[in-house]
Amino acid sequence: MTAFRETGWAKINLALHVRARRADGYHEIETLFAFVDDGDAIEAEFAETDSLTIRGEFGEGLSAGGDNLVMKTLALLRDRYGADRVPPLAVTLTKKLPVAAGIGGGSADAAAMARLVRRHFLSELGDAALARLVSSLGADIAACVASATCLGVGVGEELSAVPDLRLGGTPVLLVNPRQPVATGPVFAAWDGIDRGPLFTGADMRAQLFGARNDLQRPAIAQCPAIADILLELGALRPWLARMSGSGATCFALFDAAAERDTAAALLAERHPGWWSMAGALR
Known part of the structure; x- marks a missing residue:
């Protein structure tokens, strides 16, 4: 059976400045995102219906249902492009990153699922288009799609490159x-x-x-x-x-x-x- 694999790279905020509270309850921020070369692991294979199995040290207690961000991402992309483009998948998520930890675990996993689907079924989608599609599921997910150092403003979803910040390999x-x-x-x-x-x-x-x-x-x-x-x-x-x-x-x-x-x-x-x-x- 063919298995597709992707990594949910750990996210860190090199800096995070909170500028204001908004009327909608969110906060205006300015942050420098960076990403580590390790994280959660996602595997998927063709199946009759969608399913999610969660393993790993930090998997206990996490929902494996449709409310999991991984499954929400899969459903969102299928709703947008159709079942003929995005087939049912049996997904296994191995949680290496602690949850509620400030390193984007759930967002990184959602972005990894999005990249996996894009790579194998929607190859015409670039990072920017994919980030726009999945950003409705969470502010950090947009940055996690490319998993590259960038500046985030607004609630963190408005992204721009920082070419002068050369930290790769640090x-x-x-x-x-x-x-x-x-x-x-x-x-x-x-x-x-x-x-x-x-x-x-x-x-x-x-x-x-x-x-x-x-x-x-x-x-x-x-x-x-x-x-x-x-x-x-x-x-x-x-x-x-x-x-x-x-x-x-x-x-x-x-x-x-x-x-x-x-x-x-x-x-x-x-x-x-x-x-x-x-x-x-x-």
């Missing part, structure tokens, strides 16, 4: 305390203070030091372990360490893979209960 370490953090309450606890825009310019790496994640403080209030992780990561001397998204995952960027690997080994020894993933930026 060693990265993700760390999570295995405590889920709900996005809604973190955004709701933002203090409403606009601390300024996320500037983009010639020396993007230098500007990253002056950037921030405005959700870090309210996320720490919900999950104090985030502060512990950031303290530990900072002591390992990366060139940048910050919380991603609404938490609780934090990331550290290093100049060399050996530095990242040494940091990962030390953290595993000191905090065996924490989850971590070592990789590189795409």
